[in-house]
Amino acid sequence: MTSAVSFQKVSRHFGSVRAVDAVDLDIEPGEFFAMLGPSGSGKTTCLRLIAGFEQPTAGSISIFGERAEGVPPYRRNVNTVFQDYALFPHLNVLDNVAYGLMVKGVGKPERQKAAEEALSLVRLPGYGARRPGQLSGGQRQRVALARALVNQPKVLLLDEPLGALDLKLRENMQDELKSLQKALGITFVFVTHDQGEALSMADRVAVFNDGKIMQIGTPEDIYQRPRTRFVADFVGSSNVLPPDFVQRYSGQHRWGSLRPESIRVGRGAKGDGVAARLVSTNYLGATTRLALDADGLRLHAIVPAGTAVPEEGEAVVLTFNREHLHLMDEPA
Amino acid sequence: MSLDAAMPRTTAPAILPGSGGLRGTLSDLFWRRPQLLLLLMLLPPVLWLGIVYIGSLFALLLQSFFSIDEFSGLINREFTLKTYGDLFQAANLDIILRTVTMAALVTVASAIIAFPIAYYAARYARGRWKALFYLGVMLPLWSSYLVKIYAWKLILAKEGILTWLLAKLHLLWLLDGWLSLPIVGGNSLSVSFTGTFIVFVYVWLPFMILPVQAALERVPGNLVEASSDLGASPGQTFRNVLFPLALPGIVAGSIFTFSLTLGDYIIPQIIGTSRLFIGQAVYSQQGTAGNIPLAAAFTVVPIVIMGFYLWGAKRMGAFDAL
Numbered sequence A: 001m002t003s004a005v006s007f008q009k010v011s012r013h014f015g016s017v018r019a020v021d022a023v024d025l026d027i028e029p030g031e032f033f034a035m036l037g038p039s040g041s042g043k044t045t046c047l048r049l050i051a052g053f054e055q056p057t058a059g060s061i062s063i064f065g066e067r068a069e070g071v072p073p074y075r076r077n078v079n080t081v082f083q084d085y086a087l088f089p090h091l092n093v094l095d096n097v098a099y100g101l102m103v104k105g106v107g108k109p110e111r112q113k114a115a116e117e118a119l120s121l122v123r124l125p126g127y128g129a130r131r132p133g134q135l136s137g138g139q140r141q142r143v144a145l146a147r148a149l150v151n152q153p154k155v156l157l158l159d160e161p162l163g164a165l166d167l168k169l170r171e172n173m174q175d176e177l178k179s180l181q182k183a184l185g186i187t188f189v190f191v192t193h194d195q196g197e198a199l200s201m202a203d204r205v206a207v208f209n210d211g212k213i214m215q216i217g218t219p220e221d222i223y224q225r226p227r228t229r230f231v232a233d234f235v236g237s238s239n240v241l242p243p244d245f246v247q248r249y250s251g252q253h254r255w256g257s258l259r260p261e262s263i264r265v266g267r268g269a270k271g272d273g274v275a276a277r278l279v280s281t282n283y284l285g286a287t288t289r290l291a292l293d294a295d296g297l298r299l300h301a302i303v304p305a306g307t308a309v310p311e312e313g314e315a316v317v318l319t320f321n322r323e324h325l326h327l328m329d330e331p332a
Numbered sequence B: 001m002s003l004d005a006a007m008p009r010t011t012a013p014a015i016l017p018g019s020g021g022l023r024g025t026l027s028d029l030f031w032r033r034p035q036l037l038l039l040l041m042l043l044p045p046v047l048w049l050g051i052v053y054i055g056s057l058f059a060l061l062l063q064s065f066f067s068i069d070e071f072s073g074l075i076n077r078e079f080t081l082k083t084y085g086d087l088f089q090a091a092n093l094d095i096i097l098r099t100v101t102m103a104a105l106v107t108v109a110s111a112i113i114a115f116p117i118a119y120y121a122a123r124y125a126r127g128r129w130k131a132l133f134y135l136g137v138m139l140p141l142w143s144s145y146l147v148k149i150y151a152w153k154l155i156l157a158k159e160g161i162l163t164w165l166l167a168k169l170h171l172l173w174l175l176d177g178w179l180s181l182p183i184v185g186g187n188s189l190s191v192s193f194t195g196t197f198i199v200f201v202y203v204w205l206p207f208m209i210l211p212v213q214a215a216l217e218r219v220p221g222n223l224v225e226a227s228s229d230l231g232a233s234p235g236q237t238f239r240n241v242l243f244p245l246a247l248p249g250i251v252a253g254s255i256f257t258f259s260l261t262l263g264d265y266i267i268p269q270i271i272g273t274s275r276l277f278i279g280q281a282v283y284s285q286q287g288t289a290g291n292i293p294l295a296a297a298f299t300v301v302p303i304v305i306m307g308f309y310l311w312g313a314k315r316m317g318a319f320d321a322l
Helices: A043-051 A093-103 A108-121 A137-149 A167-184 A195-201 A219-224 A229-234 A243-250 B021-032 B034-063 B082-087 B090-123 B127-142 B145-156 B161-168 B172-179 B193-217 B221-229 B234-263 B278-286 B292-315
Strands: A005-014 A017-027 A032-036 A058-063 A078-081 A155-159 A187-192 A204-209 A212-217 A239-241 A256-258 A264-266 A274-283 A287-294 A297-304 A315-319
Touching: A005 A043, A017 A043, A017 A058, A017 A212, A032 A043, A032 A195, A043 A058, A043 A078, A043 A155, A043 A187, A043 A204, A078 A137, A078 B221, A093 A108, A093 A137, A093 B234, A108 A137, A137 A167, A167 A195, A187 A195, A195 A219, A204 A219, A204 A229, A212 A219, A212 A229, A229 A239, A239 A297, A243 A256, A264 A297, A287 A315, B021 B034, B034 B292, B082 B090, B082 B292, B090 B127, B090 B193, B090 B234, B090 B278, B090 B292, B127 B193, B145 B161, B145 B193, B161 B172, B193 B234, B221 B234, B234 B278, B234 B292, B278 B292
Parallel strands: A032 A187, A032 A204, A078 A155, A155 A187
Antiparallel strands: A005 A017, A005 A058, A204 A212, A239 A256, A264 A315, A274 A287, A274 A315, A287 A297
16 A cells, blocks of 8 residues: 655755754555654654655655655645644635635635535634634634645645644644544644644654654554653653663663653662652642652652652652563663 | 852842932833823924924915916915816826826836845845845935936936947847837937836835835745645735735835825936926926916825825725735
8 A cells, every 4th residue: 555655765954954864754544643753853844845845855755656856835735734823814714714725726606615614624614704813723723724624635734733722722622633533534644742742642653853763653652662762751751761770670781761650659668679769749630740869860750649648858669560661772 | 059149138128219309200200191201202293293294285285276367477365276177287187197107107117126126035035135135225215316316317328328238239229119119219218208217116116125025024934835735836826825915015115106206306307308297397386487376286186196096005905914
């Protein structure tokens, strides 16, 4: 089966900056794919390469089997939901949504009907006559989504689409985007720096750093079995354990990772636990996050609400299940 | 180092005493009554604008409703519309039509030339290039208007550099062909309407470039990308996104180029034919001819035209994107 989007050794350099560096990538048709990484990691440049706003310095890109280098954005059946929505301020909502059909020469009654339907799809029926300036952030986000979807793109690109929304709205939109993607079956490629968002929405996640893909996998893969220190640290802020520490518990001299929720914090005899000192506690509602100092090694533990938490500065003993200790590929 | 050492705790009171004196009292007074400060700041310019500026314009307008006694040459201070009737004499109507046509052509040409320059400056020029752009656009405005016009007279003259250059390029036939045309032609460019047009465009161009550049500067770059992403070719993006969003700037610029051309009386006097423009008509009526009512009536023409122009621009939605 042909991939929806395929990168072969794609690089994009800006002067001496390697924004994207020899990236290989295959996105399956109908997949909800997330590109996750810190700012400047090359994820947005990858999205712009798919949209056609950037051209690769080297390598080749194909979209549903067709070569895309040198093809301008307006000849790609790919649409983008921009980070700050990029709605046309001089057009009303209906004309914004109908824009793509208008430039393709679809007649007025027909394109307005399609635009109305797209607005209903994003639950904004009857908003057509308003100006983008009269809408809230969440509503603009939906208009931007409708404006892209009305063209029935082969691939929908979303550039940090939820970044500007407040927490409550963001959670609602996450659910909506996911069910919309399931219903429409369009390939979604989603760029975000928020690991929670990537894990909760995507079928597969690519973790970017320094213009390279560190790891591609299902959210569970990425979260439970990070391959490198960077992935372990960036996705869910795992405890990264140095080889010497790991050797004592697994017998292998390799970097390891341990989820903060896998650590149990207790008092009393040392046994086979790790002696540590509680540095600080952060109350987070459902959980409490503890910062610990185990003989110079900084560790974090997350305990459920209601657990008795020792005083700050107190000596504690840390225990964990050996099989939760994950060994990484990263060379020691 | 302790925090106390870095930021020692002070024993300052929570509310500071007034600084005292006239300045302190005035500052506090203005803070409490901001309208008072606003009134003091606005009073001088409002008086200036209201009395000296609008007032004199109104006095002029009043003159246009008087008439001149053709035998004695004295002004008859009785209300009449006869002077306005004089405007519609064939010779005067010619002057108005000629000026409006020239102003319209100059405006359209300025807009066409200004747009790519403004677009480059707004979208691509950064740092040093942007400074160079401003310098390049403004520099001609810093030198004397008369010097520039006389310079153009030399450039456009029959023995001028333009003729010489075209002769070297073996393109003189092109110039001769153009000059042999009726209306726009003449003995040389410096005594033709074409020459007047070129100099008008040159002199007023900065007034078009700057507002268009300001309007384009406010168009976020991602709107152009969004348009392209939605399938619009560069031409469609220009028509549907860039042009409508730049329109307030183009209209602002055209208000300058159009009204400045309507009122100017020096350029057509130095470069062009002997046929008059509105500005020259006003100048000669109130000077040599001493017919101040007709001069005043002529002055009203550009005001009325600009009024209609702005009304039409507003109806066309030129200010919707503001």
